[in-house]
Amino acid sequence: MKKIVVAALATVLLAGCSGAQYMLPQLSDADVTKALHSVNADTSAIPLVNRNTDETYDLLRRISNRLAPASQALCAHAQVTDCHFPVIFDNDDNVNAYANDKREIHISRGLLERLVSEEEVAAVIAHEMGHHIAEHVEETQQNVAIGAIAGAILAGAVLAATDHEGSAGETQQIIGTTMGAGAMVGQLSFSKDQEREADLLAAYMLKRSNYDLHKAGNVFKVLARLDAGKERSTMFDTHPAGPERVAAWEKAMAEVEASPDKLPRNQ
Numbered sequence: 411m412k413k414i415v416v417a418a419l420a421t422v423l424l425a426g427c428s429g430a431q432y433m434l435p436q437l438s439d440a441d442v443t444k445a446l447h448s449v450n451a452d453t454s455a456i457p458l459v460n461r462n463t464d465e466t467y468d469l470l471r472r473i474s475n476r477l478a479p480a481s482q483a484l485c486a487h488a489q490v491t492d493c494h495f496p497v498i499f500d501n502d503d504n505v506n507a508y509a510n511d512k513r514e515i516h517i518s519r520g521l522l523e524r525l526v527s528e529e530e531v532a533a534v535i536a537h538e539m540g541h542h543i544a545e546h547v548e549e550t551q552q553n554v555a556i557g558a559i560a561g562a563i564l565a566g567a568v569l570a571a572t573d574h575e576g577s578a579g580e581t582q583q584i585i586g587t588t589m590g591a592g593a594m595v596g597q598l599s600f601s602k603d604q605e606r607e608a609d610l611l612a613a614y615m616l617k618r619s620n621y622d623l624h625k626a627g628n629v630f631k632v633l634a635r636l637d638a639g640k641e642r643s644t645m646f647d648t649h650p651a652g653p654e655r656v657a658a659w660e661k662a663m664a665e666v667e668a669s670p671d672k673l674p675r676n677q
């Protein structure tokens with residue numbers, strides 16, 4: 411009984427995962443090792459930038475406007491019709507940015523304070539736009555729903571396996587708690603492939619908007635250094651920040667430079 415339910419659970423979970431829509435840059439161990447060395451080589455302190463409210467809003471508005479034509483081109487390519495992504499400033503200390511189910515992009519003061527250049531901030535916003543354009547939020551919500559169902563199935567399996575004899579109320583509570591845990595697993599983060607896909611789309615958008623990709627990519631080194639320093643950040647609950655991301659950015663830059671139509675290739 412238990413084996414059958416666990417197998418069914420695995421099938422349901424696998425069905426919920428969706429692969430990347432676009433060809434992703436392939437990394438070798440040597441690429442990652444090289445990126446790791448470049449991250450470790452920089453031991454200087456990460457500077458803190460103070461911008462007042464007007465400067466912050468001006469910066470976010472300028473980036474959002476500059477990226478808009480490029481995001482529309484990628485939306486059209488992906489056949490996505492709703493391509494308006496409001497950028498929201500969260501005035502809190504957390505180092506965080508995310509895309510939500512209202513098609514918004516949130517960026518926190520804590521993260522903005524660690525990004526010196528407009529290019530770095532633009533990279534973060536373009537990355538979150540990439541999640542929207544590739545419909546990662548919708549994919550993940552499906553996974554959360556499937557995770558909740560799978561959690562309920564698992565709870566059923568546990569109850570069946572332990573031959574639980576509780577009151578009706580007790581049984582309900584166990585199922586409720588496990589469903590919540592299942593939903594949390596689905597919601598923890600986007601998949602690694604989704605993150606890499608968002609970075610790839612960001613590279614195309616930044617290039618189309620005439621941003622310097624090298625300067626923009628510095629954000630991934632800053633994040634890798636914050637991660638290595640274990641600076642408290644909710645960003646790392648939702649985004650990978652290791653040398654792999656730095657290495658993948660190098661590959662993405664090369665791909666974008668070589669691309670004749672500046673559009674990502676479908677799988």
Ligand SMILES: [Zn+2]
Binds near residue numbers: 541648649
């Ligand atoms: Zn992301």
